[in-house]
Amino acid sequence: MMSRSATGRLRALTQTTARIVATRPNVLRTVAVPILNATRLYTTTVVPSTKKVIPYTVDKFPGHVRNENFKKITEQDVDFFKSLLGETGVVYKNEDDLFAFNTDWMNKFRGKSQLALKPKTTQQVSAIMKYCNDQKIAVVPQGGNTGLVGGSVPLFDEVVLSLQNMNNIRGFDDVSGVLSADAGCVLEVLDNWLGEKGYMMPLDLGAKGSCHIGGNIATNAGGLRLLRYGSLHGTVLGLEVVLPDGTILDNMATLRKDNTGYDLKQLFIGSEGTIGVVTGVSILTPHRSKAVNVALLGLNSFEDVQKAFTHSRKELSEILSAFEFWDINALEMFKKHAVTKAAMENEYPFYVLVETSGSNKDHDDEKLNNYLEKMMENEVAQDGVVAQDETQIRSLWAIREGFTEALGKEPAVYKYDISMPVPKIYECVEDMRAHLTQGGVLGKPDSAVIDVVAYGHVGDGNLHLNIAANRHDKKTSELIEPYLFEWVAKHKGSISAEHGLGVAKNEFLGYSKSPVMINMMKTIKNLFDPNGIMNPYKYLPTK
Amino acid sequence: MMSRSATGRLRALTQTTARIVATRPNVLRTVAVPILNATRLYTTTVVPSTKKVIPYTVDKFPGHVRNENFKKITEQDVDFFKSLLGETGVVYKNEDDLFAFNTDWMNKFRGKSQLALKPKTTQQVSAIMKYCNDQKIAVVPQGGNTGLVGGSVPLFDEVVLSLQNMNNIRGFDDVSGVLSADAGCVLEVLDNWLGEKGYMMPLDLGAKGSCHIGGNIATNAGGLRLLRYGSLHGTVLGLEVVLPDGTILDNMATLRKDNTGYDLKQLFIGSEGTIGVVTGVSILTPHRSKAVNVALLGLNSFEDVQKAFTHSRKELSEILSAFEFWDINALEMFKKHAVTKAAMENEYPFYVLVETSGSNKDHDDEKLNNYLEKMMENEVAQDGVVAQDETQIRSLWAIREGFTEALGKEPAVYKYDISMPVPKIYECVEDMRAHLTQGGVLGKPDSAVIDVVAYGHVGDGNLHLNIAANRHDKKTSELIEPYLFEWVAKHKGSISAEHGLGVAKNEFLGYSKSPVMINMMKTIKNLFDPNGIMNPYKYLPTK
Known part of the structure; x- marks a missing residue:
């Protein structure tokens, strides 16, 4: 577990350290060649993160009470699980080994479980x-434990x-x-494996x-390719799910079309492990684009x-595969933790990353250049x-993908992930800044709030609003919520x-449903x- | 109702009568220009259909018994509905006016309802x-009543x-x-309305x-654009549904991303009116392509x-919007009812219709020509x-869309709509022909079966298998089912x-689930x- 998880984190760090390279600024104004030559944009050095002592979720978010209807684990229970999974399939009362199962990757949520099980088969x-x-x-x-709302830790x-x-x-x-693949x-x-066959994951x-x-699937992950390939509700063709009573629901169809009864698998997409355990998946994968x-x-x-987005849908149309934005505050945050050097000649209030993916490099270059x-x-x-x-492409993406790590x-950090009609996206950010300034927690050297940082998927009306702060305090929290949810x-x-x-948003469900x-x-x-x-x-409101 | 329904049927007939025009055969072999000039392919004359006396579904498919738990309509009930909807919103005990509500468009299913209601609002x-x-x-x-399995008539x-x-x-x-639109x-x-704004329906x-x-939505319609734009499970963003007890489930979100709870609307997509009435829809529509x-x-x-399909996914990739096939038997069936004249110089065992949709005509022409x-x-x-x-495009499509009408x-006609792994599609057709020949109902002048006709959406593994016959007889039926379902x-x-x-496939659900x-x-x-x-x-098996 630790090494796999560590690999995942390492990858993100490596991305952040990657040299980010781009073109001479302003050359596009007097463009003579369709695609520009590149020079260096950023050189980054990572500030290593230190391991923090993490408070328990139930101490940080008080008000939760253990449901005493649930049995407390006994040695007999552990023996049963060992007989089923073998010694290596059971992690029990080992604080160090259990840490990774009890804690989310952002070190924001921490549970008190004494037992983690690692089955190898659907039958187990x-x-x-x-x-x-x-x-x-x-x-x-629990899957890769990379969620942001504490859904995957106890x-x-x-x-x-x-x-x-x-x-x-x-x-x-x-x-x-x-x-078709196992859930784990x-x-x-998967994406690399498919790459060798000329295909790719649709997310x-x-x-x-x-x-x-x-x-x-359990969290209905959206991400960077949704604009092009759509949601998992469309691309997932089949699921194998173990229901709470142990029943195996075999809906592992590999058919694009199958209108034989209620599409039950859809209920599990985005159900966050509350009605079943997804154990197997069949998913439609697109051809990997020859040109990106x-x-x-x-x-x-x-x-x-917004203008750039509207035009991109018309001009780039079928080859448009991502349209991401961030503001200068997000870039500053990234640079703060990546020690950047050089950028475009000037800095701008907003940045947009446009990605095209198509089957003909010449055609795509022409479309993008136009x-x-x-x-x-x-x-x-x-x-x-x-x-x-490819290196430069990864480097540009590393900025967009580096904000979470930097924050x-x-x-x-107060993290929000909201969607709304596109024209409202930045009004929301500006409103929040004004609201926090007015509330006295932003804008002075000793303010609780450091900055309000915005980035997201314009094409999906999806804003990642992040409020970086020197500390979690009551005044700031109360200024943000429910103000933001009401907005x-x-x-x-x-x-x-x-x-x-x-566990982070369940009580606020009523604002959206x-x-x-x-x-x-x-x-x-x-x-x-x-x-x-x-x-x-x-998941659902407890109150 | 009659005029609207008649318009729909008229449109299909008009399509069939359209002059179908295409290019000089074999010119592609010595291609000099990217896109070829066209000469006439078909001239068609429609054989008018005669109105048949249609037996009741319960006589044609015996074994159904009225559920006596259901109340029989009384004059008091009718009065209630008239007070709610007005006189014009209620059709009662008028055989002629009720005919269109009781009968499906293929004249295959017929119910005995004495009452049809036509509400104007979700509240009604x-x-x-x-x-x-x-x-x-x-x-x-009941929607447009164009289903093929008797789901929309009583x-x-x-x-x-x-x-x-x-x-x-x-x-x-x-x-x-x-x-966002009303269900009716x-x-x-909708597609024409969107066309004026540069958009189109995704199906x-x-x-x-x-x-x-x-x-x-109630039938999770697939159709001709699924290959490109995906299923309704992906493109439908919100639904308004009236539940059986009258509760209005307002899930009319217009957001591309919204992970707040179980995606309940998915249950209604493809539920065929068995758990609620869809009254409103919000759906993501793509830009209308500049070049088709x-x-x-x-x-x-x-x-x-299959080779042509695999290559099309690689070469045409992001501009591929349809890949349909039919066999010579389907073409002969079409010609039989459309009185065709001239075709490609030769006839072939199989035909493929490839459609591309993109934003740049020159690029698309080049890709298609390559x-x-x-x-x-x-x-x-x-x-x-x-x-x-555009006329020639419509004419080519009219062949593909004309098979149902011709049959x-x-x-x-025994109609089947099945999906399976692509390589198996035509094996199924050939097997069925051999099976019916062996069974003695195909191949002689006086055989019950006229022909086995195949067409469908290759890209979706979706075969429309149609067995045209001189009559519905027991022997033929028993040769086809359950043989085909087992296959x-x-x-x-x-x-x-x-x-x-x-009502046509519900008892066979166990073959797929x-x-x-x-x-x-x-x-x-x-x-x-x-x-x-x-x-x-x-919908669900009754036995």
Whole structure:
């Protein structure tokens, strides 16, 4: 576990240390060649993170009470699990070994579990669930543990059911592009494996080096390719799920079309381990594009960001594969923890990363160049650079993917992941800054809040709003919530666009869903999990 | 109703009569210009269809017994509905007016309902459902009534709840491309409306002139654009649904990303009106492509069809928007009812229709031409023609879309819509021909079976297998079923890829879904509709 997890984190760090290279600034204004030559943009040096002592979630977010209906683990229970999984499949009462199962990757949530189980087969998962259901033992399914809302770690003494030892690829059909795999396969491993066959995973996210495909499905991960390849509700063709009573629901279809009854698998996509354990996945994978281009634009306003987006959908259309933005505050945060050197000649209030993926490099270059020229001529963009090779592409992406890591190095971060109509995105950020300044926690040297940082997926109306602070304090918290949730609700947005609910957002569900919807969700939860043993205290409101 | 429905049918007929024009055969072999000039391919004259006397479904498919728990409609009930909807919203005991509500468009299924209701608002639908649930009156929700499995017409005296008067567009956001509309909007009307704004519906099917978007969602319609834009599970962003007890489930989100709880709307996509009435839809619409090309290829074998498909995914990649095939038998069937004249110089055992949609005509022409040249050079395709303008594009599509209509003119048709791994598709057709010949119902002048006709969506592994016959007879039926379903089950296919279950396929669900899955479906059905009033006798197995 530790080494795999460590590898995942290492990958992110390596990305941050990568030399980020781009083109001479402003050359696009007098563009003579379709794609520009590159010079250095940033050189980064990582500030190593120090291991912190992490408070327990139940101390940090008080108000949670252990449900005494749940059985406390006994030696007999442990013996049963050892007989089922062998000694190596059970981690019990070993504080060091259990740390990684009890703690999320951001070191924000920490549980008190004394037992983690590592089954290797669906049958073992089924036997574990049947036993736990009969005994009323609470269970937290865990994938790569890269979530951001504390959904994958326990609060109290719930048993951690890790899928890390279920990591076999089950099959691949290279006519249809349908991949079948165990839930515990790491996203990046699958993507690399497919790469050799000319295919790719239809989703991509910063945590790809650690996150599991099963966890991606349980949390309905969105990420960087959603704009192009759509959501998992469309790309997942089949699931194998173990229900709370141990029943194996075999819905591992590999068919693109199958209209035979209710599409039950959909319920588990985004259910965060509350009604079943995803053990197997079949997913439609697209062909890997022969040509990938990445451009970075500097812009003066969010209005210009929107103009650039609208044009990109028209001009780049079928080859547009990502349209990401960040503000200068996000860039400053990145530079703070990556010790950057040199950039575009000037700095701009907004940046946009445009990615195209297509089958013909010449065609794509022409489309992208036409688009970029138009953006520069019309002064929508003030400056632009285009990556010249795979290394430069990775380097540009490393900025976008480095914000989470950089923010993690701040003393405290309030993280929000919201969606709303595109024109509202930055109004929300500016409102929050004004609100915090007015509230007296932002803008002075000794203010609690360090900065309000914004980035996200413009194409999906998805804003990652991060408030970096010197400390978590009551005044700041109360200024942010429920103010932000009310703001989002007023504009018919979502209080959790892609991170999910977990233990961090569950009590705020009412800001995005009606009482009728929440009641129906509770009915579904009770139907599948009448004993409530699956991932308790999370997802749905407890109050 | 009659005029709207008639319009829909008229459109299909008009398509069939359209002059179908294509290029000089074999010119691609010595191609000098990227896109070829066109000459005439077909001239068609329609054989008018005569109105048949249609037997009742319960007489044609015996074994169904009216559930006596359902209340028979009384004058008091009718008075209630008239007070709610006005006189014009209620059709009662008028055989002529009720005919269109009782009969499907293929004239295959016919119910005995004496009452059809035409609400104009979601609140009226809610009041109807609450009343019917309280009174235990069975209800059949009905959209454009273009289904092929009898799902949208009653069997006995169920009340027909038609959505035809709920046809307002609710809103459109032209930054995100999200459309919100009433369930009763006709698909083609929405597509045309969006066309004026540079957008399009993400689905397309032969029945587009009549089918409702609500019906599309209730049946999880697939159709011709699925290859490119994915399934409704991915493109539908929000639904408004009236539950059987009249509760309005407002899940009309317009957000691309929203991970706040179970994605309940997914349950209603493909539920065929058995757990709720879809009244409103919000859906993600793509930009209308500036350039559309359609090519028709003649091929010698299904192996070549597969080769052409695999290459198209690599070469045409992001601009590939359809890849359809049919066999010579399907073409002969089309010609039989369209009185064709002239074709490609030669005829071929297989035909493939390739459509590309992109943002740059020159780029797309080059890609398509490279692809076609390669297919001709490598002798994967024996001949090929490319449509030169919108009229020719429509004409080529009219062949593909005309098969259903043509088959409808045969004395009897056994229709199957199955999916399976692509390499198995045509093996299934050849097996069926051999099986019917061996069984003595195919191959002689007086055989019951006229022909076995195949066409479908190669990219989706979706085969439309049609057995045209001189009459429905017991011997033929028993030769086809369960033989075909067993064949499909053996190859892990679906017995209903896109048509759904209705009253025609519900008893065969076990060939595609496990007992665990079917039990879970029944649990879901009972949860939402404990009185079983929604679209009874259909969808799930009754035995």
